Amino acid sequence: MKIWFAWKWWAxxxxxxxxxxxxxxxxKDILALDLDSNVNLAxxxxxxxxxxxLISFWSxxxxxxxxxxxxxxxxxxxxxxxxxxxxxxxxxNHDFVEKHSLKIWNIKAMNLGFIDDEKRWMxxxxxxxxxxxxxxxxxxxxxxxxxxxxxxxxxxMISRGTIMSFDIIFVVTDANFKNIKVSNQILxxxxxxxxxxxxxxxxxxxxxxxxxxxxIKNHFSKYNILEGIAFSEELYDLDSKKxxxxxxxxxxxxxxxxxxxxxLNYKRKSKEEIAKRIxxxxxxxxxxxx
Numbered sequence: 490m491k492i493w494f495a496w497k498w499w500a501x502x503x504x505x506x507x508x509x510x511x512x513x514x515x516x517k518d519i520l521a522l523d524l525d526s527n528v529n530l531a532x533x534x535x536x537x538x539x540x541x542x543l544i545s546f547w548s549x550x551x552x553x554x555x556x557x558x559x560x561x562x563x564x565x566x567x568x569x570x571x572x573x574x575x576x577x578x579x580x581x582n583h584d585f586v587e588k589h590s591l592k593i594w595n596i597k598a599m600n601l602g603f604i605d606d607e608k609r610w611m612x613x614x615x616x617x618x619x620x621x622x623x624x625x626x627x628x629x630x631x632x633x634x635x636x637x638x639x640x641x642x643x644x645x646m647i648s649r650g651t652i653m654s655f656d657i658i659f660v661v662t663d664a665n666f667k668n669i670k671v672s673n674q675i676l677x678x679x680x681x682x683x684x685x686x687x688x689x690x691x692x693x694x695x696x697x698x699x700x701x702x703x704x705i706k707n708h709f710s711k712y713n714i715l716e717g718i719a720f721s722e723e724l725y726d727l728d729s730k731k732x733x734x735x736x737x738x739x740x741x742x743x744x745x746x747x748x749x750x751x752x753l754n755y756k757r758k759s760k761e762e763i764a765k766r767i768x769x770x771x772x773x774x775x776x777x778x779x
Contacts, residue, residue: 490657490755491656493640493657494639495640495672496668503530503533503639505694505748508733508741512745512749516749516753517634517753518597519636520599520630520636521596521598522599524601524640531598536593543598546599546600546602546624547602547603547617547620548602549589550616558576559623562619566778568623570623571764576627577627578628580629601621618649625654628654640652650770653767656763659689659692660676664702669704669705669708684766686713689712690715691705691712693706693714694718695717696717718744
């Protein structure tokens with residue numbers, strides 16, 4: 490299963506997703522994939538002391554393309570994203586994953602990384618996001634494994650089709666009108682690329698009071714709404730000190746457990762249905778290039 494937490498800045502994305510990852514890890518093997526150029530997920534998962542050992546895989550774009558038998562990075566027009574039977578595929582214990590991840594408990598954390606300083610003014614992240622899409626489409630997981638992706642904020646990963654192989658999308662938002670607007674843009678784009686409402690859940694987060702919470706619920710009443718984490722000075726201080734732990738705060742534990750149980754009990758699409766969604770993206774691309 491592959492799940493993605495979608496958000497706008499400052500909606501509590503990494504804190505919430507890291508807590509859910511830790512809760513899920515009590516039941517499944519987790520691959521935590523950080524595709525945000527701000528490398529925060531591994532830190533939130535208590536791996537900060539080993540960050541210097543984390544080998545970002547952004548520089549391996551040609552290796553990924555060659556292994557999966559995709560086209561070269563310069564042949565975008567010819568690239569097909571639907572995996573074929575004779576492609577190279579990755580899995581949880583694949584050598585590439587082992588080499589480019591840190592491990593704590595039964596969680597493996599991978600990080601896309603960012604362009605080297607000397608190239609930053611000449612090179613964009615486009616190729617790396619393109620590689621990520623191919624990597625994710627060629628990642629096979631068994632029933633005891635879950636991939637949780639922390640992607641860049643906003644709609645870019647949707648418009649690029651990076652999430653076509655995912656099962657569940659969580660849209661995390663606070664009550665700020667800008668975040669609600671971006672959340673609506675995310676939902677609109679998910680609809681365009683054939684995600685159904687039942688594959689999406691809204692999580693109100695960092696809201697200040699019941700009025701904020703009702704505002705969020707009213708905006709997204711057509712979707713599943715799960716309880717998120719209300720803003721509190723106590724949680725903010727604990728998070729700032731890197732001492733936030735759901736196990737010693739009962740309400741936080743309840744919220745995180747409910748989200749984790751939603752994932753564990755979710756009836757996912759079949760491989761054939763996921764393949765059909767990716768093929769939809771290929772079809773749209775062919776039509777555009779004609």
